[in-house]
Amino acid sequence: MTRIAFWLIAVAIVAGLPASTLPASGAADEEAAPVFGIKIPPGYRDWKLISVAHEEGSLNDFRAILGNDEAIKAFREGNHPFPDGSIIARLAWKYVASEENNKAFGRSQSFVAGPPINLQLMVKDSGKYAATGGWGFAQFTNGKPDNEAVHKTCAPCHAKTRDLVFTHYAP
Amino acid sequence: MTRIAFWLIAVAIVAGLPASTLPASGAADEEAAPVFGIKIPPGYRDWKLISVAHEEGSLNDFRAILGNDEAIKAFREGNHPFPDGSIIARLAWKYVASEENNKAFGRSQSFVAGPPINLQLMVKDSGKYAATGGWGFAQFTNGKPDNEAVHKTCAPCHAKTRDLVFTHYAP
Numbered sequence: 051m052t053r054i055a056f057w058l059i060a061v062a063i064v065a066g067l068p069a070s071t072l073p074a075s076g077a078a079d080e081e082a083a084p085v086f087g088i089k090i091p092p093g094y095r096d097w098k099l100i101s102v103a104h105e106e107g108s109l110n111d112f113r114a115i116l117g118n119d120e121a122i123k124a125f126r127e128g129n130h131p132f133p134d135g136s137i138i139a140r141l142a143w144k145y146v147a148s149e150e151n152n153k154a155f156g157r158s159q160s161f162v163a164g165p166p167i168n169l170q171l172m173v174k175d176s177g178k179y180a181a182t183g184g185w186g187f188a189q190f191t192n193g194k195p196d197n198e199a200v201h202k203t204c205a206p207c208h209a210k211t212r213d214l215v216f217t218h219y220a221p
Numbered sequence: 222m223t224r225i226a227f228w229l230i231a232v233a234i235v236a237g238l239p240a241s242t243l244p245a246s247g248a249a250d251e252e253a254a255p256v257f258g259i260k261i262p263p264g265y266r267d268w269k270l271i272s273v274a275h276e277e278g279s280l281n282d283f284r285a286i287l288g289n290d291e292a293i294k295a296f297r298e299g300n301h302p303f304p305d306g307s308i309i310a311r312l313a314w315k316y317v318a319s320e321e322n323n324k325a326f327g328r329s330q331s332f333v334a335g336p337p338i339n340l341q342l343m344v345k346d347s348g349k350y351a352a353t354g355g356w357g358f359a360q361f362t363n364g365k366p367d368n369e370a371v372h373k374t375c376a377p378c379h380a381k382t383r384d385l386v387f388t389h390y391a392p
Contacts, residue, residue: 154381163391220334
């Protein structure tokens with residue numbers, strides 16, 4: 051973290067700003083994603099694990115779903131709907147065969163996370179995002195928000211599951 | 222956590238005992254795994270994510286690899302060999318199709334973590350585990366250590382990779 055980023059965060063904490071309004075990389079001009087106005091929350095890569103997933107087909111990705119403390123608590127306690135302040139981060143990497151692991155195992159069976167694909171976020175704010183079930187959505191590729199059209203596809207699909215959250219907690 | 226477990230941990234912290242010697246469930250008589258004498262470290266499910274993996278074939282699992290703070294720091298800094306105190310936890314669940322997700326997507330493509338299979342641990346202690354490259358190994362199924370024969374298979378296979386660690390950090 052740069053010295054400037056440190057002081058930005060320190061000042062924000064003292065000023066009582068929520069952490070989610072702060073940039074992740076330390077760049078003060080970091081872009082918010084369109085439609086829901088969400089920025090990348092700092093420290094999200096350190097959040098606790100909710101579960102993992104794999105999508106085949108054109109996605110062909112490996113996913114880890116992480117949650118901030120509010121989201122993790124709600125998952126573990128089976129607390130639905132999720133309380134305001136819950137944030138879920140879905141990290142995706144390319145789904146790649148591991149030649150290194152296969153060599154050690156002596157057979158082709160091992161798949162691992164390759165290069166990053168993108169980052170998706172769900173932020174619960176039942177007032178601000180009332181029109182989309184209380185959740186705001188964002189997608190970032192290489193740290194930059196994707197376009198508005200992408201962001202309009204999130205809520206209609208997530209609305210097909212309970213409280214708009216597909217992932218179940220993996221014990 | 223039970224009140225007894227709380228006090229056990231509090232006393233251990235005051236006494237300077239490493240967290241890895243403490244039971245996870247709070248049961249004071251929890252078993253150490255054979256060969257390397259490793260117990261389940263408390264709070265491991267809250268550790269940060271290193272990466273994810275999938276093994277096909279007879280394993281047919283989904284894996285999340287978590288690390289304690291020492292291990293995460295070493296992964297992120299590319300610090301090899303890992304410093305003493307590093308612990309890596311490999312959680313495995315059954316690899317199952319998600320009918321719920323497939324229904325939402327309108328096609329069969331989604332795989333998620335099913336019921337837990339087992340927990341593996343790697344503990345770095347270059348003195349205690351000098352004979353196995355500085356790493357001790359343990360495997361637990363339903364919170365109980367697996368047998369000695371299982372534990373004798375860990376080091377020879379892990380010795381096939383750098384510093385006995387297969388997993389690479391996923392950014």
